[in-house]
Amino acid sequence: MKIGVYVCHCGVNISNTVDVQKVISEVSALPTVAVCRDYQYMCSDPGQEMIAKDIRELGLDRVVVAACSPRMHEPTFRGAVEAAGMNPYCFEMANIREQCSWVHEDKEQATRKAADLVKSSVARAALLEPLNSTEVPVTHAALVIGGGIAGIQTALDIANSGYPVYLVEKDPSIGGHMAQFDKTFPTLDCAACILTPKMVDVARHPNIELLTYSEVESIEGSVGNFHVRIRKKPRYVNVSLCTGCGSCATACRLVGRIPSEFDMGLGKRGAIYVPFPQAVPLRYTIDPEKCLMLKHGKCGTSPKCVDACDRDAIDFSMTEEILEVDVGAIVVATGYKEFDPTIKREYKYGTFKNVMTGLELERIFAPSGPTGGKALINGKVPKKIVFVSCVGSRDKRIGNPYCSRVCCMYIAKQAHLLKEKIPDADITVMYTDMRAFGKGYEEFYERVQKEGIKYRRGNAAEVYEEDGVLHVRAEDTLMGEPYELEADLVVLGTGLEPSDAADAIGHMLHLSRSADKFFLEAHPKLRPVDTVIDGVFLAGAAQGPKDIPDTVAQASGAASHVVNLLSKDVILAEPIVAEVNTDVCAGCRICEILCPYDAHAFDEERNVMTINKAICKGCGSCAAACPSGAIAMNHFRDSQIVAQILEVI
Amino acid sequence: MAETWNPKIVGFLCNWCCYAGADMAGTSRMKYPPNIRIIRVMCSSRINAEMVIKAFQMGADAVFIGGCHPGDCHYVDGNYRTQKRIAVLRRLLEHLGIDPRRLRLEWVSAAEGEKFAQTMDEFAKEVAELGPSPLAALQREVL
Ligand SMILES: Cc1cc2nc3c(=O)[nH]c(=O)nc-3n(C[C@H](O)[C@H](O)[C@H](O)COP(=O)(O)OP(=O)(O)OC[C@H]3O[C@@H](n4cnc5c(N)ncnc54)[C@H](O)[C@@H]3O)c2cc1C
Ligand code: FES
Numbered sequence: 001m002k003i004g005v006y007v008c009h010c011g012v013n014i015s016n017t018v019d020v021q022k023v024i025s026e027v028s029a030l031p032t033v034a035v036c037r038d039y040q041y042m043c044s045d046p047g048q049e050m051i052a053k054d055i056r057e058l059g060l061d062r063v064v065v066a067a068c069s070p071r072m073h074e075p076t077f078r079g080a081v082e083a084a085g086m087n088p089y090c091f092e093m094a095n096i097r098e099q100c101s102w103v104h105e106d107k108e109q110a111t112r113k114a115a116d117l118v119k120s121s122v123a124r125a126a127l128l129e130p131l132n133s134t135e136v137p138v139t140h141a142a143l144v145i146g147g148g149i150a151g152i153q154t155a156l157d158i159a160n161s162g163y164p165v166y167l168v169e170k171d172p173s174i175g176g177h178m179a180q181f182d183k184t185f186p187t188l189d190c191a192a193c194i195l196t197p198k199m200v201d202v203a204r205h206p207n208i209e210l211l212t213y214s215e216v217e218s219i220e221g222s223v224g225n226f227h228v229r230i231r232k233k234p235r236y237v238n239v240s241l242c243t244g245c246g247s248c249a250t251a252c253r254l255v256g257r258i259p260s261e262f263d264m265g266l267g268k269r270g271a272i273y274v275p276f277p278q279a280v281p282l283r284y285t286i287d288p289e290k291c292l293m294l295k296h297g298k299c300g301t302s303p304k305c306v307d308a309c310d311r312d313a314i315d316f317s318m319t320e321e322i323l324e325v326d327v328g329a330i331v332v333a334t335g336y337k338e339f340d341p342t343i344k345r346e347y348k349y350g351t352f353k354n355v356m357t358g359l360e361l362e363r364i365f366a367p368s369g370p371t372g373g374k375a376l377i378n379g380k381v382p383k384k385i386v387f388v389s390c391v392g393s394r395d396k397r398i399g400n401p402y403c404s405r406v407c408c409m410y411i412a413k414q415a416h417l418l419k420e421k422i423p424d425a426d427i428t429v430m431y432t433d434m435r436a437f438g439k440g441y442e443e444f445y446e447r448v449q450k451e452g453i454k455y456r457r458g459n460a461a462e463v464y465e466e467d468g469v470l471h472v473r474a475e476d477t478l479m480g481e482p483y484e485l486e487a488d489l490v491v492l493g494t495g496l497e498p499s500d501a502a503d504a505i506g507h508m509l510h511l512s513r514s515a516d517k518f519f520l521e522a523h524p525k526l527r528p529v530d531t532v533i534d535g536v537f538l539a540g541a542a543q544g545p546k547d548i549p550d551t552v553a554q555a556s557g558a559a560s561h562v563v564n565l566l567s568k569d570v571i572l573a574e575p576i577v578a579e580v581n582t583d584v585c586a587g588c589r590i591c592e593i594l595c596p597y598d599a600h601a602f603d604e605e606r607n608v609m610t611i612n613k614a615i616c617k618g619c620g621s622c623a624a625a626c627p628s629g630a631i632a633m634n635h636f637r638d639s640q641i642v643a644q645i646l647e648v649i
Numbered sequence: 650m651a652e653t654w655n656p657k658i659v660g661f662l663c664n665w666c667c668y669a670g671a672d673m674a675g676t677s678r679m680k681y682p683p684n685i686r687i688i689r690v691m692c693s694s695r696i697n698a699e700m701v702i703k704a705f706q707m708g709a710d711a712v713f714i715g716g717c718h719p720g721d722c723h724y725v726d727g728n729y730r731t732q733k734r735i736a737v738l739r740r741l742l743e744h745l746g747i748d749p750r751r752l753r754l755e756w757v758s759a760a761e762g763e764k765f766a767q768t769m770d771e772f773a774k775e776v777a778e779l780g781p782s783p784l785a786a787l788q789r790e791v792l
Contacts, residue, residue: 069672070689071664095687098675103766104683109655113683120686510723512669512759520759532665532759576691594694596725619724620695624734636690642703648686649657649707 001126002034004060005118006051008042008067010097017101019111023066026115032126034058042067043076051077052084060086062125066094066118071532072523087130089575089635094121120647127640133572134613138224139328142562143168145216145505146333148176149548150540150555152198154331157559159207163566166325167202168230169212170501173279174199176335180262182365182373184548185413186444192278199280213285215501217322219508222617223535224328224571234318236286236294237272241313244282248272251308253299258290260370264360267370272305272314277368286314329535329562332511332519333555334502336541339392339400339495346462347388347492352470353378354487355463357391357494358410365417375421382489385418386472387411387429388460393495394432402516404495404545408435411493412445415453428454428485430474438547456483463490496545509536518544529557537561576635577616578623582608584630591622591631656776657785658685659704660713663693665723666758667715673762674769681769684776685713692716693754694727698738701752702745708788711751711776715765718756728756746783751776 005027009015020038028036035054039047042065054060063081067073070093078088096114104110140163144155147169155167167174178184179199181191202208217229237248249255252270259265262275271291272284292299293316306314338359341349349355354377367373375381389411393404408431415427434455436445449455458477463470470487498518506513511531512520519538522530529537537558540551565571578599587607592600599615600622602608611622611631623633632638662668668689674681690696693716704712714735722728732754739749753772757765 069668069675071669071672095672095689098672099687100683102675102678103681105680106683109683113686116686120688507720510665510721512666512721514760532669594730596727617724619692619727620690621692621724621727621730624695624697625730633695636695638699641688641690641695641700644688645659645700645704645709646707648659648688649704649709 001032001062002058002060003032003062003064003122003125004051004054004058005033005036005064005066005122006042006047007036007038007096007118008047008065009038009040010067011040014067014097014101017104017107017110018096018114019107022111023115023118027118027122030119030122033122034060043073048077048080051080055081055084055086062090062092062128064092064094064118064121064125066096066114066121068097069095069099089131090125090128092121092125092128094118116648120644123643123647124640127637127643128635131575131634133575135570136224136573136614137570138566138568139226139326140566141165141325141327142329142331142566143216143226143228143325143327144331144333146176146335146540146542147171147174147202147212148333148335148540149178149195149198150335150542150551151176151331151333152202153552153555154333154539154559154562155202155208156198156205157556158562158566159205161559161563163207163563165208166228166230166327167208167210168214168216169210170215171275172213172235172283172285173275173281174202174210174212175280177359178548179276179278180359180366181362182367182369183413183417185409186438186440188413188416196278196280199278203280210281211323212281214323216505216508219330223565226327226330226535228325228327230323230325232321232323234288234320235283236288236291236314236316236318237284238313238315239281239283241311242283243311244274244284246274246284247308247310248284248305248314249274251304253292253304254290258287263363263370264357266360266363329537329565330509331537331539331558331562332502332505332509332531332542333539334499334505334542336496336545337499339497341391341492341494343398344391347391347460347490348463349492352463352465352490354382354470355490355492357492358407358414359494361414361491365414375418377489380488381422383422383425384485384487385425385427385489385491386460386485386487387415387427387491387493388472389429389431389493390459391492391494392497400495400497400516402545403435405435406545406547407493407495409438409441409444409547411491412436412448414491416448416451419451419453427452428456430456430458430460430472432457432459438549496541498542502542509533511536514544516544518542529554529561535565573614574618576618577613578611578618578620578631578633580609580611581630581632582606582610584628585609586628586630588627590625590627594621594625654781656684656710656773656781657708658711658713658772658776659709660685660687660715661690661693661696661700662687662715663717663723664689664691666717666721666756667693667765669759670715670757670761670765673760674766675762677762679762679766681766682773684773685769692722692724692727693731694724696731697734698741701738705742705745705747705751705782705784706788708782708785710779710782710785711753711772713772714752714754715757716754718758721758748779750779751782
């Protein structure tokens with residue numbers, strides 16, 4: 001056995017804490033080690049070439065690199081050794097950066113630990129076996145979950161590259177939050193003018209199957225071959241007959257009596273509705289929670305919507321449908337939800353009607369919104385307006401230490417729009433820090449200030465009412481003095497949290513969350529659209545708060561990764577799977593019940609267990625439980641693990 | 650020898666959550682004592698009693714097993730199995746004269762670098778208080 005060991009300095013990231021030369025001298029003494037070298041950056045081209053040269057010239061059997069986490073560079077080095085003619089599974093990595101030099105201070109102890117870790121890797125490497133990946137075919141189709149601007153952009157990009165896309169949106173229409181806005185910062189583009197054409201493109205695209213009012217029920221399989229079950233909720237309206245004329249909605253007995261979700265409860269709808277006039281698809285939906293017919297089986301003498309519909313599109317007998325589709329890649333674009341400010345009791349949201357959230361105010365500006373676009377708050381034009389920033393963001397006490405990234409700017413936008421509509425309004429923004437980081441943002445912020453919007457640093461402590469007038473108490477942290485303002489409208493700059501509906505998707509796909517509870521990308525800098533699950537990608541606010549330009553950019557990024565994957569006919573499947581030694585298997589069948597994937601099949605004739613490689617995902621649970629030691633978990637064999645144990649103690 | 654005794658902890662960490670959490674502690678430069686030697690496995694359910702006992706036999710003062718939070722196991726429910734196995738294993742250790750506190754199971758997500766570092770801190774202290782494992786002492790005598 002000839003093992004080559006390469007210790008990386010990682011600049012000074014490792015060598016500052018670990019005495020690399022000492023590690024080398026200890027490791028070189030091992031009988032299986034043929035060569036042990038160090039280098040500044042093993043992952044760089046010269047570093048990789050150093051390994052390749054040794055493989056060719058010294059005829060190495062195994063390679064160990066002691067550097068960063070294998071989660072970072074194992075694929076890099078596997079590729080490098082493979083290019084030099086070695087089986088990639090004969091490569092092993094010792095993590096002496098993330099799990100040693102970065103977390104310890106005592107140089108001697110860190111060096112001791114690093115040497116132990118490298119020796120344990122060498123022991124393991126000596127027992128590694130070459131493995132061969134099998135080719136699996138790729139299903140040339142994608143699933144996009146969430147039909148906000150992120151999902152829309154991703155779906156269009158993939159579809160335009162020629163691949164079929166299933167776009168699943170839980171609500172009756174696509175569009176997401178962007179559809180709720182009238183104007184967008186910093187350009188004050190009309191949101192509908194830039195969004196609705198894309199929504200229509202989605203509906204018309206021959207490669208996109210749009211599944212609105214639908215939810216993903218389950219996802220099985222892995223990269224290249226996911227099997228997805230989608231539940232289409234019943235609309236109780238036959239969409240192929242409905243023309244979206246709206247006669248039913250005007251006729252509904254409950255018209256104007258149910259708070260509209262799209263209007264943040266400020267506007268009212270009936271039991272049969274479209275969320276907004278530009279909805280895609282423009283097809284009506286009956287709310288089963290509210291509809292008298294569906295709830296009580298009776299609606300007067302006969303349901304008015306049925307009478308009003310001359311296309312006979314209404315069908316109360318409709319039931320949910322399950323659709324099963326196969327895709328090769330998945331994009332999660334489940335977006336965000338607005339922070340619920342009732343938790344911040346000091347702002348009395350929910351107590352006073354003229355304390356509202358950012359999204360609520362967006363609907364006030366919308367021409368199709370509850371006030372027809374007029375700046376009316378509870379029927380009155382507000383004259384004294386206070387914005388409170390960072391509500392639900394940068395707040396450790398409520399568990400949201402992160403910045404929501406869009407609030408500073410939407411507050412500036414909303415302040416501008418209010419000033420435009422009510423020129424004599426007195427508008428103050430109470431801000432924590434101003435974050436105008438994007439292209440054109442600082443300029444927009446300056447413009448808004450010039451328009452007469454007052455910015456005072458220091459956040460609001462409390463909102464209270466006296467003699468029917470709202471007061472906001474705050475401290476000006478620049479002047480170092482407390483002050484109070486009267487207000488007839490208080491707008492809370494509510495932050496962003498992950499969508500509730502993202503939870504189920506996260507569990508189905510086993511996606512990790514970052515500390516802010518948004519989905520975690522595979523690498524914070526270099527792989528912002530990938531997840532650690534192969535074939536699953538992220539787009540938009542599902543991955544973290546972001547504005548529309550960043551959302552669209554990430555969405556296109558995710559699409560390009562999907563297309564990259566779908567353009568292949570076959571991909572290599574990880575050979576890290578379990579295998580049964582049928583000579584040893586006693587046929588006890590304990591492993592069978594343990595397998596979460598039903599990869600085990602009992603061979604009655606031979607009285608032994610068999611494992612289907614294509615189904616096994618390599619957790620090793622069965623190998624751990626086999627009483628006769630008949631199951632070998634490739635790449636994580638008992639002998640390999642035990643060899644590591646011996647070296648680290 | 651006695652004054653330089655440093656607890657030796659063997660850690661088995663699942664690739665998807667706890668190992669990633671340990672990496673996160675690293676990327677965030679959180680500090681914890683260097684007692685643990687980490688062995689990566691794909692799922693915490695890969696670990697069986699033999700491996701843990703082997704570690705104690707060879708002289709480990711403690712064993713740490715880290716997996717995903719309930720419901721988050723990359724392989725559906727491997728961590729539930731781990732939990733059951735560990736419960737049984739604790740009783741077995743007691744029979745072998747090893748304080749079951751020397752075996753710790755913890756769920757750490759990929760984002761919980763801080764939790765990982767804190768757990769390492771606590772566990773190292775706890776094991777230091779427990780003193781050298783009786784098996785480890787025996788092992789040293791034999792050598
Ligand atoms: C008050 C306010 C004003 C803003 N103004 C601006 C602005 O002017 N300019 C700007 O650049 N940005 C603005 N933003 C930010 C902007 O809203 C986001 O950048 C953008 O909406 C993110 O798009 P998205 O598609 O990622 O998420 P969303 O818009 O949240 O869309 C997600 C979609 O996924 C669906 N979904 C969620 N879970 C599931 C599931 N499990 N299955 C199926 N579907 C699901 C949802 O129903 C939704 O349709 C503002 C934000 C707020 C709060
Ligand atoms: S993958 Fe982490 S416990 Fe199973």
